[in-house]
Amino acid sequence: MALNDITLRSLKPDAKPYRKSDGGGLFIEVRPTGSKLWRLAYRFDGKQKLLAFGQYPDVSLARAREKRQEAKALLADGIDPTAKAKADKQERLAVSEHTFRKIAAELIDKLRKEGKAETTLSKKEWLFDMANRDFGDRPIREIDAPMILATLRKVEAAGNYESAKRLRSTIGQVFRYAVATARASNDPTYALRGALIAPTVKHMAAATSRDDFKAVVQAIWAYDSGAPATRAALKLLALLYPRPGELRLALWPEFDLESKVWTIPTARAKMRREHVKPLSPLAVEILKLLKAETGSESRVFPSSIARDKPISENTLNQALRRMGFEKDQHTSHGFRASASSLLNESGLWHEDAIEAELGHIGSNEVRRAYHRARYWDERVRMADWWASQITQFAQA
Incomplete structure (x- = not known):
């Protein structure tokens, strides 16, 4: 009924x-x-x-x-x-939920849970903000190659060719994640390969000859301006040649000064694996003096403006500028190239030991463990030898 x-x-x-x-x-x-x-x-x-x-x-x-x-x-x-x-x-x-903005935020959350470095995530979020301003609230299925290209052209028109290239790649990452999670059918950025002006590759400026690097070391050891953290960081960049971000963001628990070891955690190491570096007696001495001067319980290189934040890479580069080194002569990242060039030039050390110390040895777990075990003793001797070279340069 x-x-x-x-x-x-x-x-x-x-x-x-x-x-x-x-x-x-x-x-x-x-x-x-x-x-x-x-x-x-x-x-x-x-x-x-x-x-x-x-x-x-x-x-x-x-x-x-x-x-x-x-x-x-x-x-x-x-x-x-x-x-x-x-x-x-x-x-x-x-239409209502699967927008570019929401999927990009979801991808960032996924990468954070996978242990990606906060500096890497911050750069991605900065790039996503550029895209979000133009099409963040549009359904991802409605975003096509011409729409993305219009956004990229704005960045390119300002002369930021490298940023435009990275933005295309980062947008593509969101689309590929959306495809993998059944919310998009293709990645339109693939069609844009070759559409942008290719940026000129610029290597970080570095003093790689013995005389040029000696001048840098002498200037650093004579430098009496700036905060203690800045002066110590510059000396340790010369002695340990890590990536500037690995050093600037260092925390005291990473350093075992008794065992003369610095363990850079996976979350901050660029190769996404823990990197252990030997410390020379000179490096240990600098660290002990710094701790006594700053009194910091957590950050090794606290900012003089905000103690809970680290010094910036710009702070280190500006200090080099004040010493008279232009940005096309030497940078905070350039210490790696300086050390690599002079250590290889000495002929005293196995090239794999140098690469291991730089944190370059491959991605295979067995190969990494093999190189760390085989070259650790040589890396300890190399750290001490390099410190003696730095001392000679500083006193020359």
């Missing part, structure tokens, strides 16, 4: 759910909570299925019957109404 609104309104909840049919597979299900839910029973490919139409009275009797007819029309065309409803829901989500 067909239902009517009077009957529907009079239906009362019972201890168990019960149903009242309207015919043609359409029925209302009354729950113990009092909710009244529209359902359509139908068969597709020989299987019994149920399709939900919503709750009465939000979905009226007339609308429920319209939905029944729409479902019957789909069945007549060989289409499963449940599959169609799911596809429609995904399409709605693609």
Whole structure:
């Protein structure tokens, strides 16, 4: 017997759910909570299925019957109404939920959980902000290559060719993640390869001849301006030649001054693996003096402006500028090239020992462990020899 609104309104909840049919597979299900839910029973490919139409009275009797007819029309065309409803829901989500901004934020969260360095994530977030300003709130499926190119051209027009290149790559990372999670069908940045002006590769300026590097060391040891953390960081860059970010962000628990070892944690090491470096007696002495001067309990190189933050790379480079070294002569990152050049030039050390000390030895776990074990003693001797060279340069 067909239902009517009077009957529907009079239906009362019972201890168990019960149903009242309207015919043609359409029925209302009354729950113990009092909710009244529209359902359509139908068969597709020989299987019994149920399709939900919503709750009465939000979905009226007339609308429920319209939905029944729409479902019957789909069945007549060989289409499963449940599959169609799911596809429609995904399409709605693609418009309202699956925006570039939300998927980019989700990717950042995934990378953070995977242990990517905060400096790396900050750079990605900065690049995402550029993209978000233009199309962050658009559904990712609606974003195409011309739309992305228009954003890249803005960055390129300002002369920031390297940033434009990185932005294209980072946007592509979001699309590939969206494809992998079934929210996009392709990566439109692939079609943009070759569309941008290729940036000129610029290597970090470094003093790589013995005389030039001696001049840098002499200037650093004679430098009496700036904060203690800045002066100590410059000396340790010369002695240990780590990446500037690895040094600037260092925390005291990473240093075992008794054992003369510095352990750079995975989260901060560029190669995403723990990197252990031997400390020469001179490096230990500098660290002990620094701790006595700063009194810091956590950061080795605290900023003089905000003690809970580290000194910046710009602080180190500006100190080099004040010593008279232009940015095309030597930089804080250049100490790595200086050490690599002079250590290899000496002919005293195995090239793999030098590469291991620089943190370059390959990605294979067995190979890394082999090189660390085989060359550790040589790296300790090399650290002491290098410190003696630095001392000679400083006193010359």
